[in-house]
Each structure stands twice: as structure tokens, then as C-alpha cells.
Amino acid sequence: MNGREPLLLNGEKIMQPHLKRAFTLLALVIIAFIFVRSLVVPQSFGQYGWYRGDSVNEIKNFQVEYAGSAACGEENCHKTIYSVWAKDRHKTVNCETCHGPSEEHVGNVRIMPPPANDSRDYCGLCHFKRAARPANFPQIDPETHGENLKCTYCHNPHKPWFI
Amino acid sequence: MEISRREFTKIGCRVIIGAAAGTAVIESLVTNGSAAGESPKGEYDWNEHYWGFVVDTKKCIGCGRCANACKLENKVPFDEPVYRTWVERYRVLRGGEVKIDSPNGSIDGFTDDIPAEDIKKAFYVPKICNHCDNPPCVQVCPVGATYETKDGVVLVDYDYCIGCRYCIQGCPYGARYFNTEKRTADKCTWCYHRITKGLLPACVQACPVGARKFGDLKDPDSAVNKILDEERINVLKPDLGTKPKVYYVGLDREVR
Numbered sequence: 001m002n003g004r005e006p007l008l009l010n011g012e013k014i015m016q017p018h019l020k021r022a023f024t025l026l027a028l029v030i031i032a033f034i035f036v037r038s039l040v041v042p043q044s045f046g047q048y049g050w051y052r053g054d055s056v057n058e059i060k061n062f063q064v065e066y067a068g069s070a071a072c073g074e075e076n077c078h079k080t081i082y083s084v085w086a087k088d089r090h091k092t093v094n095c096e097t098c099h100g101p102s103e104e105h106v107g108n109v110r111i112m113p114p115p116a117n118d119s120r121d122y123c124g125l126c127h128f129k130r131a132a133r134p135a136n137f138p139q140i141d142p143e144t145h146g147e148n149l150k151c152t153y154c155h156n157p158h159k160p161w162f163i
Numbered sequence: 164m165e166i167s168r169r170e171f172t173k174i175g176c177r178v179i180i181g182a183a184a185g186t187a188v189i190e191s192l193v194t195n196g197s198a199a200g201e202s203p204k205g206e207y208d209w210n211e212h213y214w215g216f217v218v219d220t221k222k223c224i225g226c227g228r229c230a231n232a233c234k235l236e237n238k239v240p241f242d243e244p245v246y247r248t249w250v251e252r253y254r255v256l257r258g259g260e261v262k263i264d265s266p267n268g269s270i271d272g273f274t275d276d277i278p279a280e281d282i283k284k285a286f287y288v289p290k291i292c293n294h295c296d297n298p299p300c301v302q303v304c305p306v307g308a309t310y311e312t313k314d315g316v317v318l319v320d321y322d323y324c325i326g327c328r329y330c331i332q333g334c335p336y337g338a339r340y341f342n343t344e345k346r347t348a349d350k351c352t353w354c355y356h357r358i359t360k361g362l363l364p365a366c367v368q369a370c371p372v373g374a375r376k377f378g379d380l381k382d383p384d385s386a387v388n389k390i391l392d393e394e395r396i397n398v399l400k401p402d403l404g405t406k407p408k409v410y411y412v413g414l415d416r417e418v419r
Binding site for chain 1: 203204221226236253273279307308318323357365
């Protein structure tokens with residue numbers, strides 16, 4: 001045999017039967033895979049990337065719990081107390097931070113949020129003296145200040161500097 | 164084995180065409196093709212936004228109202244030690260030792276259990292999912308149940324998640340947890356159901372001192388961009404290359 005003769009020539013013309021079987025089987029497996037995949041993978045998978053596109057809107061539709069201070073009183077029911085709060089030092093503390101999430105109450109006034117926590121310890125979450133707090137933040141020593149009375153006895157939480 | 168130039172070219176062409184066709188078929192299967200630049204249905208267009216978050220550690224007072232509001236807004240179980248956001252307390256003692264704790268994720272506040280004279284410096288660091296632009300948690304998900312949206316929020320598909328917990332292991336910030344009610348991985352969504360309606364995330368709204376700011380990085384006048392333009396900022400573990408989108412003002416070198 002001449003060394004220059006292409007060896008593949010024979011194999012190209014007639015595919016050997018065992019190869020034919022193997023390739024047919026492979027083709028069937030690929031077709032079956034594509035078929036099963038089309039049934040199992042959700043329609044929106046791959047719409048925007050390698051994930052289920054519908055899940056974005058599912059997450060967007062979750063229930064909102066916190067309505068925001070504007071919903072309470074900017075031009076609504078609690079206008080008076082809102083205008084007091086909005087001018088005073090606690091204006092950075094939103095209504096629902098103390099009064100609790102109230103979106104349900106905004107939608108239906110008969111559903112009342114639980115009453116605001118006016119305990120000494122609740123005020124203390126922000127105002128008891130703690131080493132890690134910024135030094136310029138108003139803090140009291142609970143041992144010496146207020147004789148263990150409720151803070152609201154002297155301080156109006158909506159207008160903390162005057163009763 | 165010898166092979167003629169003609170044969171070699173023939174085989175080469177077939178291999179190239181076959182590979183290209185195979186890739187095209189797989190590509191068309193995986194991406195439904197059509198909707199590449201589109202936004203999911205609704206008024207909100209995610210192409211117009213790219214969200215970012217700023218935490219000012221110098222302002223945080225450790226009241227834990229953020230962590231509390233987050234659990235209420237997102238129905239995270241209160242009786243389990245899992246948090247989407249929490250506040251850590253760092254205390255550097257006179258001896259040089261650093262104590263880090265976050266009792267109940269800060270929801271019940273902090274009490275001083277080390278005398279003030281033993282503490283060199285102390286501060287609070289609020290933590291939250293960093294919504295990385297190169298998120299390791301998304302890379303490791305075997306089923307495509309977690310992803311980054313076009314507007315830069317990393318979400319979990321609760322229907323598709325198989326609960327294998329790889330992502331919880333993969334997150335270098337410990338921001339993910341296992342939700343025992345849904346039997347899936349779970350994490351902060353930056354309150355995606357709120358921000359897409361024009362509201363602020365619950366933790367940002369609940370913060371009484373404005374230590375948390377949220378806004379659109381695409382809007383040059385947003386609350387977040389104003390701080391990024393003016394302050395000296397850093398992110399957590401920048402060396403990991405995760406490209407976090409939660410930026411910290413006043414970050415100490417002890418913070419991990």
C-alpha cells in the first residue's frame with residue numbers, strides 16, 4: 001500500500017453498520033431529550049435570561065405592608081397630627097416605625113393596626129445610652145433619667161421637646 | 164496516518180458547521196429568543212432603572228427597626244434566627260480584641276455587656292444582601308432559580324428553587340437563608356414589590372436616622388448618587404470581585 005493513499009476513502013463511502021446503529025441511537029436520544037425538555041421546562045424560562053421570566057412579576061405582586069407616612073396624613077385622615085410631626089425633630093421617624101405596618105388599615109379603616117408601643121424600652125431602642133451609638137445622638141442613662149416613668153409622661157413622641 | 168489536504172479541509176468544515184448548528188439549537192432552546200430587550204408586563208420598565216443602596220455606618224444607632232420592618236414586610240419568620248437584613252455591633256476593646264455580635268439580628272436592640280471604659284471604639288454596621296453585579300449565588304444555582312434582573316436586583320424564583328442550599332453556601336456575605344415555610348432559599352429582594360411601585364424598601368423607610376438610602380444609579384440626582392458623588396465610600400469584601408451595589412460610608416477595616 002502506498003503511504004500517500006488516503007485511508008479514509010473507503011470508510012467514507014460505506015458507513016460501517018455498527019456506526020450506523022450508534023448514530024441512529026444518538027439521534028433518537030437527542031430528539032427524545034428535546035421533546036421531554038419542551039414539556040418539562042416552563043414556557044417563560046429563558047425569556048430574559050437563564051431563569052423563569054414569569055417569576056419577576058410573581059415577586060412584583062407580593063403584598064405591600066408598609067404604606068408610608070404620606071398615606072397617613074399628608075392630605076388624608078390624620079392631617080393634624082401629621083402636620084405636628086412633620087415640623088418636629090421626630091420627622092425622620094416614619095409613622096409606621098412606631099405604629100406598625102398599616103397598608104391594610106389604609107385600604108380599610110376598620111382594620112386597625114396594633115396600638116403603638118409606648119413602653120420605656122421601646123423608646124430606649126433608640127435613646128438609651130449605648131457605647132456603639134454616635135456620640136451626638138440624643139441618649140439618656142435609663143438608671144438616672146426619668147425615674148423609670150414612661151417616656152410619654154413627659155415627652156410627646158410626635159413633638160418630643162415640648163409636651 | 165496520512166490524510167490529504169482535501170480530506171482534512173472537508174472534515175474540518177463539517178466539524179465547524181456541526182458545532183455552530185449545535186450551539187444555535189441549544190441557544191434557541193435556552194433563550195426563548197424574542198424578548199431580549201423587553202420588560203416584564205406592567206407599568207414598570209426595568210430598562211429605565213438600576214438600583215443601588217447606601218449604608219451610612221456613622222449614622223446607625225442600632226435600634227434594629229430596619230430588621231423588624233423587613234420581617235413584617237416580607238413575612239420572614241420571627242421565631243427563627245433568619246434575617247434578610249440585620250445590624251452588627253463591632254466593639255474594638257482596649258486590648259485590641261474585636262467583638263462582633265448581632266443578638267436576634269438587632270430586632271430587640273443591643274445592651275451594653277462590656278463596660279464602656281474597656282472599649283476603644285464601637286459602632287454598628289447594618290448588613291443586607293449586596294445585590295452583587297457578579298453574584299456568586301447565581302453562578303452556583305443548578306436550576307436557574309435565582310437571577311439578577313435588568314434593574315440590578317438579585318431574586319429567587321420560589322416556584323423553581325429545589326432547596327439545595329448551594330446559594331446559601333456560595334454567598335460570601337451570609338445574606339441568604341433557608342425559608343422553612345417555603346422550603347426554598349430566600350433573601351432580601353430590596354423589596355422588589357415596593358420599589359417597582361415607586362415605594363422605598365421597608366428597611367429604608369423604617370430607619371429613623373437615615374442611615375439607609377436607596378435610589379436609582381441611573382438617575383444622577385437620586386439620593387444614592389448624591390452620596391456616592393460626595394462621600395468616601397467602600398463596599399464589603401471588594402477583593403472578591405462580586406461587585407456589590409450596597410455602598411458603605413465610614414466602613415472600618417475590621418468590618419467583614
